[in-house]
Amino acid sequence: MSNPNWRQEFPQIKNGLVYLDSAAMSLKPQRVIDAIDHYYQDLSVNIHRGLYPISVEATDLYEQTREDVATYINSEVEEIVFTRGTTSSLNLVASSYGLANLNEGDEIIVSELEHHSSYLPWFEIAKKTKSVIKFVPLTKEGRITVDHFKTVLTEKTKIVALTYVSNVMGFITPVKEIVKLAHSIGAIAVIDGAQALPHLKVDVKELDLDFLAFSAHKMLGPTGVGILYGKKVLLDRMDPIEFGGDMNDDVTLTDATYKDTPYKFEAGTMPVAGIIAFSDTIEYFNRYSVKEIESYCMELHIYALNQLKEIEGIEIYNPNSDTAIISYNLKNVPPHDAVTYYADQNICMRAGQHCAKLVTRFLGIQSCLRVSFYLYNNKEDVDRFVSTTKEAISFFKNMGF
Amino acid sequence: MANLENLYREVIMEHYKNPRNKGLVEGLGYHIKHIKNPSCGDDVTIQTKCNEGVIEDCRFEGSGCSICCASASVLTETMIGKKVEEAEAIAHNYLKMVSNESIDPSIDLEEAEVFAGVRLFPARIKCASISWKAFLETIKK
Numbered sequence: 001m002s003n004p005n006w007r008q009e010f011p012q013i014k015n016g017l018v019y020l021d022s023a024a025m026s027l028k029p030q031r032v033i034d035a036i037d038h039y040y041q042d043l044s045v046n047i048h049r050g051l052y053p054i055s056v057e058a059t060d061l062y063e064q065t066r067e068d069v070a071t072y073i074n075s076e077v078e079e080i081v082f083t084r085g086t087t088s089s090l091n092l093v094a095s096s097y098g099l100a101n102l103n104e105g106d107e108i109i110v111s112e113l114e115h116h117s118s119y120l121p122w123f124e125i126a127k128k129t130k131s132v133i134k135f136v137p138l139t140k141e142g143r144i145t146v147d148h149f150k151t152v153l154t155e156k157t158k159i160v161a162l163t164y165v166s167n168v169m170g171f172i173t174p175v176k177e178i179v180k181l182a183h184s185i186g187a188i189a190v191i192d193g194a195q196a197l198p199h200l201k202v203d204v205k206e207l208d209l210d211f212l213a214f215s216a217h218k219m220l221g222p223t224g225v226g227i228l229y230g231k232k233v234l235l236d237r238m239d240p241i242e243f244g245g246d247m248n249d250d251v252t253l254t255d256a257t258y259k260d261t262p263y264k265f266e267a268g269t270m271p272v273a274g275i276i277a278f279s280d281t282i283e284y285f286n287r288y289s290v291k292e293i294e295s296y297c298m299e300l301h302i303y304a305l306n307q308l309k310e311i312e313g314i315e316i317y318n319p320n321s322d323t324a325i326i327s328y329n330l331k332n333v334p335p336h337d338a339v340t341y342y343a344d345q346n347i348c349m350r351a352g353q354h355c356a357k358l359v360t361r362f363l364g365i366q367s368c369l370r371v372s373f374y375l376y377n378n379k380e381d382v383d384r385f386v387s388t389t390k391e392a393i394s395f396f397k398n399m400g401f
Numbered sequence: 402m403a404n405l406e407n408l409y410r411e412v413i414m415e416h417y418k419n420p421r422n423k424g425l426v427e428g429l430g431y432h433i434k435h436i437k438n439p440s441c442g443d444d445v446t447i448q449t450k451c452n453e454g455v456i457e458d459c460r461f462e463g464s465g466c467s468i469c470c471a472s473a474s475v476l477t478e479t480m481i482g483k484k485v486e487e488a489e490a491i492a493h494n495y496l497k498m499v500s501n502e503s504i505d506p507s508i509d510l511e512e513a514e515v516f517a518g519v520r521l522f523p524a525r526i527k528c529a530s531i532s533w534k535a536f537l538e539t540i541k542k
């Protein structure tokens with residue numbers, strides 16, 4: 001069921017906009033915008049350094065977000081590192097933990113479902129350390145399963161870097177079982193949660209995750225803010241990859257010492273406004289429960305999918321998606337042509353490879369269209385999407401495609 | 402909608418379905434340039450042979466959307482037989498036209514004129530430009 005508040009809290013929805021690209025970036029509710037405004041209007045100063053009241057308030061709010069995130073994912077407060085986004089979080093793990101702990105012949109398990117930000121950092125570190133990348137064989141449908149995972153797990157596996165939810169297929173990876181297996185041979189798991197946090201309640205203790213990366217902007221939060229959760233024992237052992245202001249304890253002519261976890265990873269001036277506002281995002285999820293949000297999204301998803309399946313001239317690549325993502329093409333119409341038709345009707349969606357070239361390769365296609373639903377969408381959005389799809393098919397047919 | 406119909410002009414569709422000078426050839430004297438747009442999957446290679454200051458042959462290979470493929474096909478037809486300087490001027494003028502910048506009206510774009518509709522679709526400028534930019538690379542001295 002939809003909550004009547006949801007849609008009206010998003011000021012971006014106006015002038016007939018149908019926004020179906022939430023898997024790329026979510027819209028932002030008014031209270032998050034207000035929180036950013038508050039920082040810029042009333043504070044607008046740096047944290048940690050200042051010894052005057054508005055800086056103290058900014059610092060308190062900044063640290064409040066860390067506590068809120070920790071409570072939300074059930075971690076310790078010091079286990080939350082602020083970053084620029086999922087990409088930075090994953091690069092930090094690869095460049096620091098990966099570089100220090102991988103040796104020649106060690107194995108890193110990834111999958112073809114990875115977003116480039118969960119693949120390329122490991123690809124590069126593998127080259128540098130002469131370790132070996134192994135792909136979990138996907139099922140015919142494109143899923144990662146525990147059984148398939150077992151076929152690549154060996155004594156040499158040191159890192160398991162997998163996506164929790166695929167940004168193209170919408171499949172949920174059986175993370176809990178996989179992490180358990182990884183731990184049984186002494187490997188650690190680095191989970192890309194960018195698409196998971198907007199749709200699932202994630203409890204890092206229950207899943208026993210070693211590292212989890214996610215982005216605020218995909219879960220109603222501001223741009224430029226990401227989280228790296230890491231087990232304290234692992235973060236403590238890791239060196240920073242950025243050095244500069246704020247992260248050091250003492251600097252002399254011949255030596256330097258660095259702060260403790262997590263501060264040693266937050267060098268220089270951080271995106272303070274966004275981090276402060278991210279607390280309001282977490283509050284939003286606490287208020288409405290992600291379960292409630294997700295069951296509504298799936299209701300829209302099924303409503304859309306059932307209608308799409310009836311339309312002649314469509315190929316759907318993930319008819320059994322676990323989350324509200326549909327990847328498809330209009331037959332004989334290159335996706336960039338198709339998306340222009342939707343855009344002309346103010347329907348926003350994605351066409352391309354979705355930064356996940358290995359997935360489109362797996363599907364045997366150049367690129368595809370993708371729609372994704374979120375809490376601010378409604379059935380009218382789906383209706384307009386479906387009717388526009390039908391019109392697009394006949395338009396392109398008439399044009400000779 | 403009228404804009405969309407104007408984008409998919411008959412000539413464009415005709416080139417999309419029956420591309421001219423498609424397929425690369427082996428041979429001496431060809432200059433080649435490959436450009437990819439990783440975000441959308443457009444992938445074009447242009448191959449050009451000049452002889453005494455004249456474009457003797459121009460070919461393409463690639464895949465992508467209709468605008469990308471048709472513009473490559475039209476490019477090859479437009480360029481074969483042109484003097485290199487003339488070809489260069491036409492290509493620059495074409496790239497300005499699709500980007501909605503002011504063009505030199507004294508330069509005849511010939512059939513490539515049909516891509517004028519692209520200027521109303523900023524998201525598609527890249528699709529229409531990729532092969533023409535690759536072409537300019539192949540005639541660079």
Ligand SMILES: Cc1ncc(COP(=O)(O)O)c(C=O)c1O
Nearest residue numbers: 085086087115117167194195215
């Ligand atoms: C599964 C997945 N991983 C990682 C990312 C990268 O996130 P960001 O661009 O915020 O760093 C995305 C977003 O596109 C994603 O969908």
